[in-house]
Amino acid sequence: MMDSKREIVSRLKQDILRLQGFIASESHVASNMGLGPVEDAFPNGTFPRGGVHEFISESREEGATTCGFIGGLLSHLMKTGGVCLWIGTSSTFFPLAAKVFGVEPDRIIFVDMPREREVLWAVEEALKCRGLAAVVAELQEMDFVQSRRLQLAVEKSRVTGLVIRNNPRSIGSTACVARWQIKPLPSVLEEGLPGVGHPRWEVELLKVRNGNAGRWQLGWSESGFVPVPKPAQMDGRSAERIKMG
Amino acid sequence: MGKRFASIWFRHLTTDWVTLRKPQLRELPFVLAAPVHGRMVVMAANALAESQGISAGMVVADAKAFLPGLEVIDDRPRLAGKLLRALGLWCIRYTPVIAVDPPDGLILDISGCAHLWGGERIYLKEIVTRLRSKGYDVRMAIAPTIGTAWAVARYGKATPIVESGGEGGALVYLPPAALKLEPDVLERMHKLGMRTVGSFMEMPRSALRRRFGDQLLMRLRQALGKEEEHVVPLRPVPPYVERLPCLDPIRTATGIEIALERLLETLCRRLAGEGKGLRTAVLKCYRIDGKLVQIAIATSRATANVTHIFKLFALKIAQIEPALGIELFVLEAPKVEDADAVQEALWDSASGLEAAELAELLDRLTGKSRGCTVRRYLPDEHHWPERSIRLAASLSEKPTIPWSKARPRPTRLLPRPEPIEVTAPIPDYPPMLFRHKGEVHPIKKAEGPERIEREWWMDKGEHRDYYYVEDEKGQRYWIFRSGHYGDDHPRQWFLHGFFA
Numbered sequence: 001m002m003d004s005k006r007e008i009v010s011r012l013k014q015d016i017l018r019l020q021g022f023i024a025s026e027s028h029v030a031s032n033m034g035l036g037p038v039e040d041a042f043p044n045g046t047f048p049r050g051g052v053h054e055f056i057s058e059s060r061e062e063g064a065t066t067c068g069f070i071g072g073l074l075s076h077l078m079k080t081g082g083v084c085l086w087i088g089t090s091s092t093f094f095p096l097a098a099k100v101f102g103v104e105p106d107r108i109i110f111v112d113m114p115r116e117r118e119v120l121w122a123v124e125e126a127l128k129c130r131g132l133a134a135v136v137a138e139l140q141e142m143d144f145v146q147s148r149r150l151q152l153a154v155e156k157s158r159v160t161g162l163v164i165r166n167n168p169r170s171i172g173s174t175a176c177v178a179r180w181q182i183k184p185l186p187s188v189l190e191e192g193l194p195g196v197g198h199p200r201w202e203v204e205l206l207k208v209r210n211g212n213a214g215r216w217q218l219g220w221s222e223s224g225f226v227p228v229p230k231p232a233q234m235d236g237r238s239a240e241r242i243k244m245g
Numbered sequence: 246m247g248k249r250f251a252s253i254w255f256r257h258l259t260t261d262w263v264t265l266r267k268p269q270l271r272e273l274p275f276v277l278a279a280p281v282h283g284r285m286v287v288m289a290a291n292a293l294a295e296s297q298g299i300s301a302g303m304v305v306a307d308a309k310a311f312l313p314g315l316e317v318i319d320d321r322p323r324l325a326g327k328l329l330r331a332l333g334l335w336c337i338r339y340t341p342v343i344a345v346d347p348p349d350g351l352i353l354d355i356s357g358c359a360h361l362w363g364g365e366r367i368y369l370k371e372i373v374t375r376l377r378s379k380g381y382d383v384r385m386a387i388a389p390t391i392g393t394a395w396a397v398a399r400y401g402k403a404t405p406i407v408e409s410g411g412e413g414g415a416l417v418y419l420p421p422a423a424l425k426l427e428p429d430v431l432e433r434m435h436k437l438g439m440r441t442v443g444s445f446m447e448m449p450r451s452a453l454r455r456r457f458g459d460q461l462l463m464r465l466r467q468a469l470g471k472e473e474e475h476v477v478p479l480r481p482v483p484p485y486v487e488r489l490p491c492l493d494p495i496r497t498a499t500g501i502e503i504a505l506e507r508l509l510e511t512l513c514r515r516l517a518g519e520g521k522g523l524r525t526a527v528l529k530c531y532r533i534d535g536k537l538v539q540i541a542i543a544t545s546r547a548t549a550n551v552t553h554i555f556k557l558f559a560l561k562i563a564q565i566e567p568a569l570g571i572e573l574f575v576l577e578a579p580k581v582e583d584a585d586a587v588q589e590a591l592w593d594s595a596s597g598l599e600a601a602e603l604a605e606l607l608d609r610l611t612g613k614s615r616g617c618t619v620r621r622y623l624p625d626e627h628h629w630p631e632r633s634i635r636l637a638a639s640l641s642e643k644p645t646i647p648w649s650k651a652r653p654r655p656t657r658l659l660p661r662p663e664p665i666e667v668t669a670p671i672p673d674y675p676p677m678l679f680r681h682k683g684e685v686h687p688i689k690k691a692e693g694p695e696r697i698e699r700e701w702w703m704d705k706g707e708h709r710d711y712y713y714v715e716d717e718k719g720q721r722y723w724i725f726r727s728g729h730y731g732d733d734h735p736r737q738w739f740l741h742g743f744f745a
Contacts, residue, residue, distance in 0.1 A: 061720040064657045071745070092659060095622040099648040106621060109619060111610055114615075122610050196713050199721070
């Protein structure tokens with residue numbers, strides 16, 4: 001009895017997902033982004049490619065880490081030789097850094113629009129274009145209607161939209177599939193070694209549509225994302241609990 | 246503005262050409278002759294021979310009888326036609342619409358062209374002097390109708406320029422032959438004593454038709470501008486233009502879209518048929534108040550894709566102010582290039598940078614906003630950070646050297662380094678802390694220095710010692726010191742980027 005009920009519930013959940021524009025990709029392996037435990041937070045346990053992801057960055061330092069994290073995502077999204085459009089008003093992204101994250105910088109096309117309104121228009125046009133692997137947008141403000149337009153464009157074309165919001169004045173609700181915040185963490189080195197280690201971030205999913213928000217620690221090495229072992233994650237959870245308490 | 250036509254008459258077209266080829270004939274009377282019904286007949290005589298009474302149509306034997314020194318040269322059939330064609334093409338510098346007027350003339354539609362030379366008189370003088378200096382004996386006239394221009398060029402004795410409305414006055418004193426009539430009609434007129442056009446111009450039409458036929462009336466009406474006379478232009482110009490006149494003036498955006506779509510379809514079908522694609526296109530809208538509004542687009546590669554070009558135009562349709570309405574749409578493609586047909590076939594399947602969709606998207610983005618810039622970077626052989634990348638010239642350009650990741654580089658590079666205050670223990674050691682915008686960043690980890698020399702052959706200045714540092718919060722920066730320690734003045738430190 002319980003089993004059949006659970007079955008019905010899970011089937012209904014799938015139906016809801018389908019109605020909301022989540023289409024389970026054909027092969028699970030292909031859509032694996034190497035994010036490890038973070039991916040379990042998403043519906044079906046996979047990173048939604050045909051969706052708009054929102055990244056909040058409240059300082060220039062956070063902007064830089066967000067760029068790094070996005071670079072890591074792009075390396076997976078552009079594996080099949082796709083092209084990425086980077087649209088903003090005056091992007092300071094340094095193409096040489098993309099190489100560090102496994103992206104060929106000459107496959108990124110930078111588009112600068114004079115005004116933010118035109119950036120939104122350009123992003124929407126770009127997201128409609130099936131030939132692209134991903135579109136990265138640098139914006140300050142985006143309201144619900146605008147994000148809904150982007151999300152609708154994406155659901156048709158299956159292009160991944162990554163929106164970086166630099167120093168947003170207000171963070172209202174949006175139609176994006178996920179809202180991220182990537183903060184820098186001190187790098188870890190073997191005892192006694194000089195220098196700066198591989199980048200390490202605190203990845204926080206503030207909101208996930210039909211998924212579970214959470215906080216994880218991730219590092220980046222030459223081979224890809226490296227999830228930081230569990231104790232650190234427990235620390236994050238307990239910290240949250242303390243805050244809530 | 247009314248139409249203006251010019252007629253150029255080459256009085257000795259073929260003989261002039263022969264003289265150009267054989268300068269020794271310049272001082273001799275000569276004729277060009279060809280066999281007709283078994284006899285050699287004069288086809289053309291040069292000016293010297295003509296002054297001695299020899300004219301076309303004479304038998305060569307007769308001509309030689311009273312001018313023994315006459316040179317006879319074999320005539321080449323179709324020579325006149327070829328010469329006129331070549332001269333007509335040469336004249337395209339003066340007006341785009343030129344028609345050959347056999348056997349010895351050219352008709353130029355010069356409406357709206359003469360003012361570019363500073364008036365019709367200068368225009369006419371320029372053409373006549375240029376042609377005369379080439380060695381052709383020409384006469385030219387400008388009139389509002391082709392018939393009058395033809396008549397005045399050949400028989401006119403007064404001014405060669407006939408003002409609009411002056412056709413009748415110009416024709417009055419000219420012989421009937423000025424109307425390009427058949428020889429038997431001319432003969433009949435001669436017998437009846439009609440020596441000038443004026444003598445029968447005012448006669449009742451029915452009387453003229455009964456005696457001389459319809460042709461005379463038609464010629465007269467054409468010369469007077471009461472009937473349209475058409476010419477076949479030597480070269481249809483400009484090449485890639487489509488016109489769409491509207492019965493009712495168009496005032497809505499939907500109407501403009503329909504017109505544009507129809508124009509694009511015909512133009513693109515033609516382009517595709519010729520294996521070409523357009524790079525720029527202009528839509529000109531002629532409004533009924535006489536004003537002209539136009540919008541232009543450009544594409545990054547030659548294309549004849551209707552939907553793509555339409556999308557580019559659609560972004561600008563809002564800029565068209567129809568006012569009272571648009572009566573004529575003209576679509577021009579001033580820049581047309583060969584489209585690679587093979588590439589076109591591959592377009593559908595291509596992905597990445599070669600994808601047609603990408604090129605079309607970028608066209609749309611740049612077409613929408615004037616301030617939009619599209620950039621793509623390639624590695625360059627410089628260590629200096631600002632110069633380590635260069636702009637790619639096109640979407641298809643490949644990097645000539647591999648991208649390097651030997652050295653750490655920030656994800657965000659400031660366009661202009663920002664000055665910071667630094668506390669450093671000993672020279673060439675990484676600093677202990679730095680202060681930026683009032684905030685203190687104690688440095689926990691550091692890598693460096695990485696010295697990057699300035700390229701002295703490009704610009705002067707100090708080298709930079711870069712440090713990759715991490716503060717206690719884990720925020721990572723790229724800072725540098727400009728120049729050496731140890732000089733008497735303190736060295737300035739800068740923040741140049743943020744690491745992931």
